[in-house]
Amino acid sequence: MKKVTLKDIANKLNVTVGTVSHVLNGIDDISVETKMKVLKTAEKMGYVSNNSAVSLRLGKTNTIAVIVPDISNPHIAYQIKLIEDKLRNLNYSVIILNTNEDDSLEYKAITTALSKQVDGVLLCPCQQSSNGVEFLKKIEMPYALIGRYFSQIDTDYICADDVKGGYLAGKYLIEKGCKNPLYVGSYKYIEVGNNRFEGLKKAYEEAGITIDEEKYIPISPVSENINELTEDIVKKYNFDSIVAFSDIIAFEIMPVINKVKKVPVVGFDAISSHLYLPFCYASVGMVNKGWADKATEVLLEKINGEKRVFHELIDVKMFEFNI
Amino acid sequence: MKKVTLKDIANKLNVTVGTVSHVLNGIDDISVETKMKVLKTAEKMGYVSNNSAVSLRLGKTNTIAVIVPDISNPHIAYQIKLIEDKLRNLNYSVIILNTNEDDSLEYKAITTALSKQVDGVLLCPCQQSSNGVEFLKKIEMPYALIGRYFSQIDTDYICADDVKGGYLAGKYLIEKGCKNPLYVGSYKYIEVGNNRFEGLKKAYEEAGITIDEEKYIPISPVSENINELTEDIVKKYNFDSIVAFSDIIAFEIMPVINKVKKVPVVGFDAISSHLYLPFCYASVGMVNKGWADKATEVLLEKINGEKRVFHELIDVKMFEFNI
DNA sequence: GTGAAAGCGCTAACAT
DNA sequence: ATGTTAGCGCTTTCAC
Numbered sequence: 248m249k250k251v252t253l254k255d256i257a258n259k260l261n262v263t264v265g266t267v268s269h270v271l272n273g274i275d276d277i278s279v280e281t282k283m284k285v286l287k288t289a290e291k292m293g294y295v296s297n298n299s300a301v302s303l304r305l306g307k308t309n310t311i312a313v314i315v316p317d318i319s320n321p322h323i324a325y326q327i328k329l330i331e332d333k334l335r336n337l338n339y340s341v342i343i344l345n346t347n348e349d350d351s352l353e354y355k356a357i358t359t360a361l362s363k364q365v366d367g368v369l370l371c372p373c374q375q376s377s378n379g380v381e382f383l384k385k386i387e388m389p390y391a392l393i394g395r396y397f398s399q400i401d402t403d404y405i406c407a408d409d410v411k412g413g414y415l416a417g418k419y420l421i422e423k424g425c426k427n428p429l430y431v432g433s434y435k436y437i438e439v440g441n442n443r444f445e446g447l448k449k450a451y452e453e454a455g456i457t458i459d460e461e462k463y464i465p466i467s468p469v470s471e472n473i474n475e476l477t478e479d480i481v482k483k484y485n486f487d488s489i490v491a492f493s494d495i496i497a498f499e500i501m502p503v504i505n506k507v508k509k510v511p512v513v514g515f516d517a518i519s520s521h522l523y524l525p526f527c528y529a530s531v532g533m534v535n536k537g538w539a540d541k542a543t544e545v546l547l548e549k550i551n552g553e554k555r556v557f558h559e560l561i562d563v564k565m566f567e568f569n570i
Numbered sequence: 571m572k573k574v575t576l577k578d579i580a581n582k583l584n585v586t587v588g589t590v591s592h593v594l595n596g597i598d599d600i601s602v603e604t605k606m607k608v609l610k611t612a613e614k615m616g617y618v619s620n621n622s623a624v625s626l627r628l629g630k631t632n633t634i635a636v637i638v639p640d641i642s643n644p645h646i647a648y649q650i651k652l653i654e655d656k657l658r659n660l661n662y663s664v665i666i667l668n669t670n671e672d673d674s675l676e677y678k679a680i681t682t683a684l685s686k687q688v689d690g691v692l693l694c695p696c697q698q699s700s701n702g703v704e705f706l707k708k709i710e711m712p713y714a715l716i717g718r719y720f721s722q723i724d725t726d727y728i729c730a731d732d733v734k735g736g737y738l739a740g741k742y743l744i745e746k747g748c749k750n751p752l753y754v755g756s757y758k759y760i761e762v763g764n765n766r767f768e769g770l771k772k773a774y775e776e777a778g779i780t781i782d783e784e785k786y787i788p789i790s791p792v793s794e795n796i797n798e799l800t801e802d803i804v805k806k807y808n809f810d811s812i813v814a815f816s817d818i819i820a821f822e823i824m825p826v827i828n829k830v831k832k833v834p835v836v837g838f839d840a841i842s843s844h845l846y847l848p849f850c851y852a853s854v855g856m857v858n859k860g861w862a863d864k865a866t867e868v869l870l871e872k873i874n875g876e877k878r879v880f881h882e883l884i885d886v887k888m889f890e891f892n893i
Numbered sequence: 894g895t896g897a898a899a900g901c902g903c904t905a906a907c908a909t
Numbered sequence: 910a911t912g913t914t915a916g917c918g919c920t921t922t923c924a925c
Contacts, residue, residue, distance in 0.1 A: 248710040252918060263896050268920060278894060293709045295684040299631070300918035302622035303901045310686075318666075319651040319844065321644050328642040331668050335675075340682050342665040343641075345654050352658075359663050361618040363633075386616045387571040473846075501848040502893035521642065523796075525824040526849040570825035575902060586912050591904060601910060623902035626917045 251294045259292075260284055271296070302364050310340050311367045311546060312360035313393075316348040320495060322516040323371070326393070329539035330369065337547070339366075350375040357382060367546045369393050374436045389549035391557065393542045395439050401556060403549065405542040408560040409439045412531040413446025415565050416490045416513040419529060421454050423511050425488035430463045431480070431500060432492040440465075440492050443515065447490055462486075466496065477503040486510065494518045494530050501528070517566040527569050533561045574617045582615075583607055594619070625687050633663050634690045634869060635683035636716075639671040643818060645839040646694070649716070652862035653692065660870070662689075673698040680705060690869045692716050697759045712872035714880065716865045718762050724879060726872065728865040731883040732762045732838075735854040736769025738888050739813045739836040742852060744777050746834050748811035754787045754803065754823060755815040763788075763815050766838065770813055785809075789819065800826040809833065817841045817853050824851070840889040850892050856884045 253264040253271075260267075262281060270277050270285040271294075277285075302308045313330060315323050331341045342363065344356035350373050357379045360368055368390040372380060377397055383390045384402060396404035420428050430447055433440040448458045464480055466473070477500045489504065489512045491497035497514030504510060517532020518524070538561050545557045576587040576594075583590075585604060593600050593608040594617075600608075625631045636653060638646050654664045665686065667679035673696050680702045683691055691713040695703060700720055706713045707725060719727035743751050753770055756763040771781045787803055789796070800823045812827065812835045814820035820837030827833065840855020841847070861884050868880045 248712065250918095251709075254918075264919075265897080265921080266895055269895090272920080276894065281894080293705065295681050295709075297626070297687060297918055298685040299622040299625035299687050300901090301920080303620070303626055303903090303917090304919050304921085306901075308622070317651070318641075318654070319644065319647045321642065321647070321845070324644070324647045325642045328640070328668055331641070332670070340667070340686075344663070345651055347655070358618050362621040363663075364620060364622050382616065386574075386618075389571065495845075498848050499846045522644070522818075523822045524847060524849075525821050526847075573902095577902075587903075588905085588913075589911055592911090595904085597905095599910065604910080620902055623917090624904080626901090626919090627903050627905085629917075 250297070251289075251292045252297070253294075256285060256288050256292060256294060259288060306364075307366050308364045309338060310342060310363070310365045311369065312342050312344060312356075312363070312365040313369045314344045314346060314353065314356045314360065315371045316346050316353075316373055318343060318345045320493075321518045321522050322494070323394070325518075325521045326537055326539045329536050330543055333540060333543045337543075346373055348373050348375075350378070353379045354382070361386075361388060367391075367550045369542055369546055371395055372397070374438070389546060391542060391545045391549065393538055395437060396558075398438055403545060403557040405538045405545055405557070405559040405561065406439060407533050407538065408563050409442035410446040410449070412515060412563045413443035413448075413490070414450045415446070415531050415563065416443070416515075417447040417450025417454075419513060419565055420488045420490070420511060421450060423488070425511060426456060427486050428458065428462070428488040428490055429480070429484055429486035430458075430490045430492075431496060432463055432465055433496075434465050434467060437492075443490070443492065466492075473499045474503055480504075481507050489513070491515070494528075497528065497530070513565075519568045520566055524568070525570050527567075529565065529567050531563050532566050533563050537561060573620070574612075574615045575620070576617075579608060579611050579615060579617060582611055629687075630689050631687045632661060633665060633686070633688045634692065635665050635667060635679075635686070635688040636692045637667045637669060637676065637679045637683065638694045639669050639676075639696055641666060641668045644841045644845050645817070646717070648841075648844045649860055649862045652859050653866055656863060656866045660866075669696055671696050671698075673701070676702045677705070684709070684711060690714075690873045692865055692869055694718055695720070697761070712869060714865060714868045714872065716861055718760060719881075721761055726868060726880040728861040728868055728880070728882040728884065729762060730838075730856050730861065731886050732765035733769040733772070734883075735838060735886040736766035736771075736813070737773045738769070738854050738886065739766070739838075740770040740773025740777075742836060742888055743811045743813070743834060744773060746811070748834060749779060750809050751781065751811040751813055752785050752787060752803070752807055752809035753781075753813045753815075754789055754819060756819075757788050757790060760815075766813070766815065789815075796822045797826055804830050812836070814838070817851075820851065820853070836888075842891045843889055847891070848893050850890075852888065852890050854886050855889050856886050860884060 253267045257264045257267045267285050270282050334341050346353040353373050371394045392404035430444050444463050451458050488510050491514045494514035494516045497512050501512050514530040517530040541559050576590045580587045580590045590608050593605050657664050669676040676696050694717045715727035753767050767786050774781050811833050814837045817837035817839045820835050824835050837853040840853040864882050
């Protein structure tokens with residue numbers, strides 16, 4: 248393929264690259280005549296600037312990386328879409344990297360992003376280890392965590408208010424008369440999952456009911472054999488309601504459980520608020536549009552040199568989807 | 571933030587950048603002693619290569635751009651995930667750009683991608699105009715269309731076999747005894763939508779029933795007021811079944827229609843084959859994993875100089891999701 | 894109003 | 910086994 252450079256345009260018009268550069272960057276010290284010639288020729292030749300060269304020269308790319316565990320999760324995909332929308336309007340472009348909930352792929356994604364000279368990183372960490380975050384911190388790359396955080400690492404994050412979320416789920420079930428909820432959660436290293444359980448416990452505590460630790464069933468969000476796992480759960484545990492770590496998990500276990508007994512299920516993320524689904528369910532989700540906006544704001548502040556550490560919790564509420 | 575360069579490492583060890591470069595690129599002509607020193611220092615200093623410089627020097631980035639109308643559509647998000655998986659294993663990274671079904675954003679996304687010096691582009695076009703594709707063609711950038719194509723432009727594409735898809739939807743409804751299907755489709759410029767209608771007509775023709783053109787109700791996949799539109803349709807048309815352009819549209823119209831009369835609905839994309847949803851529905855989807863694999867293969871061939879034009883149709887089948 | 898030239902970080906060809 | 914250097918495309922400073 249043919250790549251047109253400033254030099255190609257300059258040669259054709261018998262001017263220098265500096266002149267062409269000035270015209271195309273809108274630096275207004277070139278005669279109207281030359282300006283017009285340059286603009287027309289650039290257009291005709293299909294000139295596209297070479298960001299690699301610009302990046303090398305200027306030391307920035309106006310690009311940020313969004314690194315997530317699963318781009319095919321509708322909740323995450325939607326947040327990415329919002330981030331991309333917002334950043335595009337601010338003249339940034341976004342590159343998205345998927346980690347498949349795999350720690351080593353996460354580390355690789357981070358170095359890929361850095362190698363591409365992005366100006367900042369938004370990371371939803373897998374949390375199997377904190378290597379990635381610590382690397383970002385060490386080299387002082389502007390970044391922020393989204394959707395998940397490490398309680399042990401003092402760093403910027405923007406997450407849902409998951410304790411409140413668990414609490415709301417609890418309140419909802421208590422109101423429905425449920426006394427014995429089971430929490431089908433993520434792995435324990437996903438700390439927001441623990442927060443949801445904490446909130447749930449708190450709501451029940453207030454109602455005089457103690458939820459003990461064995462009601463927390465950890466399950467991988469990428470399990471292949473969810474059906475069997477769920478059948479096991481139904482056999483092994485006594486419960487009159489379910490709180491699931493996410494809508495995705497809720498959707499998968501609902502029909503299996505309903506086959507045996509019909510109990511209320513509450514999920515998280517409120518996927519149906521942006522992806523219409525024709526069935527009834529309840530879910531805790533973030534108000535407005537979630538963490539997308541706040542995350543971009545925080546990151547841009549970090550890029551602009553802000554040293555303050557941001558811990559942002561996005562408010563949540565119960566969604567009941569009825570058809 | 572501090573960026574470590576080859577020079578920083580070279581200076582610290584009193585060797586030259588060439589030496590360091592050779593070590594880090596695995597060119598085996600450096601003494602073991604020096605090699606070890608370099609490797610250790612690079613690691614310790616947190617060296618990450620500068621792709622802008624490499625790109626400028628080598629003229630390639632090992633990066634491909636995937637440009638899609640809506641990344642928050644689960645069908646598309648899943649295909650992207652598969653593409654990313656496959657390309658990562660081939661040592662490519664992927665940047666994803668969203669166009670919001672907006673033609674001018676699509677053009678901008680293409681120039682952004684080119685500016686970033688990607689080695690190839692996979693484009694699912696908005697189809698309001700063909701400017702983007704024509705630009706890619708003009709500058710001879712390796713690219714392929716995915717999921718949608720232009721019948722008027724001779725170029726590479728990888729799509730579902732949508733005529734067959736429509737045909738299968740028709741057969742399915744005929745078997746259910748439906749004689750009067752309505753096609754709730756996308757805008758007419760989305761040609762794959764027309765193909766689905768063609769297939770549907772063909773199936774009914776074979777059953778001795780003629781479907782005329784007014785049974786094709788175009789509807790935007792991003793309509794805000796789907797409910798009202800659907801209510802209008804229910805009032806205005808006579809039908810005993812529905813074929814929807816996509817699952818997304820099917821999900822949105824199903825409850826509105828079911829309120830008035832319960833009729834079979836067939837969607838497209840079979841979202842539930844990768845995103846479990848706890849309700850029953852029927853959908854036409856691609857076999858195996860869809861166009862993702864084929865699309866990357868074709869693109870890589872184009873990048874490697876293949877001139878042949880690829881028109882790839884991925885086989886489809888009916889999915890019935892029962893819970 | 895335009896030209897000339899340095900230099901961003903890197904690789905590869907050539908020297909030693 | 911290691912050093913030296915040109916040059917990728919661009920922006921910017923300094924001349925004229």
